[in-house]
Amino acid sequence: MSTALPDYYFRIRENGALVFRIDSETRNRRIEMDQIAVVNLRKGEIKPQGDRALSDEDLTAIKAWMAERSALLEAREVDDILRTVDHLNLTAQWAQSRASDAQLDAVTETLLLAMHDLRNVLVRKKADRLGREA
Template identity: 75%
Template structure:
């Protein structure tokens, strides 16, 4: 590990994180992590752990982490969508050149329904954006 550890550690959970204060300044020179809060990234809620009171530095560090985390998650979402486009292209190539009739029978209905649903949503959302641009 590096010579200097961060002051806070965020244990990521599905909807946010548990926040720990990191302490290395103790007699045993051990790393101690003391839970100070729980964060919900979806609604922005910061709940102090137990009967703790969070200081301004704590809140600022948590809010900074939340902003960075939301940016990372947004970037990952776009990356996942672009990977989906790649997978759709690979699936098209597979269906055209390698798939057996039995394999196609196993996936065709599911793929067609999912693609129809996606197409409907994309067309509706694009029409909404175009209508909004026309009124602006």
């Protein structure tokens, strides 16, 4: 295991992160975390903390993190959808084999409306894609 600390720490928050520069070369061997920026992934913004000016090294590290984080979130989003497909299959099996009448009464309308809405969106998006290809 490496004992070297990274130069930057990104505290994840919704839509981005707080960026800290790590300093482990302090006199008392304490780890200092100095907040240098706030990142908003959705807007693609990097805001320096206070009156601070970010160095080229800071910006390069932050932009690399932003690219990696965006790719990770995109992959997770697709994985979540594929898990939803699995869950829909498990729900169908549950409804067919184990659900009581009372349980089905409790979920049927909500499930049907959600599935109808999803089907409409998927069909419309598919038609849009096919229209662009033609």
